Amino acid sequence: GAGVSQSPRYKVAKRGQDVALRCDPISGHVSLFWYQQALGQGPEFLTYFQNEAQLDKSGLPSDRFFAERPEGSVSTLKIQRTQQEDSAVYLCASSSQRVGNTEAFFGQGTRLTVV
């Protein structure tokens, strides 16, 4: 596609529910990133994939967060047993570069609200 696509754009979950957020990167981009942006804050890194390999998951806040990219293209961020503090915008970015990330393209994000 022309850009990074994320779905759904908005998600309301009851506390304790599991959610899955999808990211379709730009075709051919090897690098894929997930960020979490809390209200009034800058994005914070969650995890990084190079093709299907998850090379860095140091930013995942708890073991309730899980991300995958099984075929090296579409990625899914899953949050189990959602809590109110998980409410945020989740941004996905992709890049054609393997190292020295200087060309990241962002999707519009998924706004997750946990009630």
Next chain:
Amino acid sequence: AQSVTQLDSQVPVFEEAPVELRCNYSSSVSVYLFWYVQYPNQGLQLLLKYLSGSTLVKGINGFEAEFNKSQTSFHLRKPSVHISDTAEYFCAVTPQTGANNLFFGTGTRLTVIP
């Protein structure tokens, strides 16, 4: 480790006036520097970046920024703002080697007043 500080959380400015949004960073290694803009309910759009060479970089929409290594700053400027520049602006860095992810500041909300 890297960190980015944007001291001004909100900057109101009149239309056609100049504006400067401040950004300072801290890093133990050399970094690349970026400014992104975020319009309401949108993702992040790259305004400009500094990789190497001339310390004055020009970006889209008439914005420019100057890298100052001694002051570890990368301030964003525009000589004359428009109503359409109202948005959230984020400064970010990424290390030139090692980690690939971006480290963002907390953002500056620019409001252009007619």
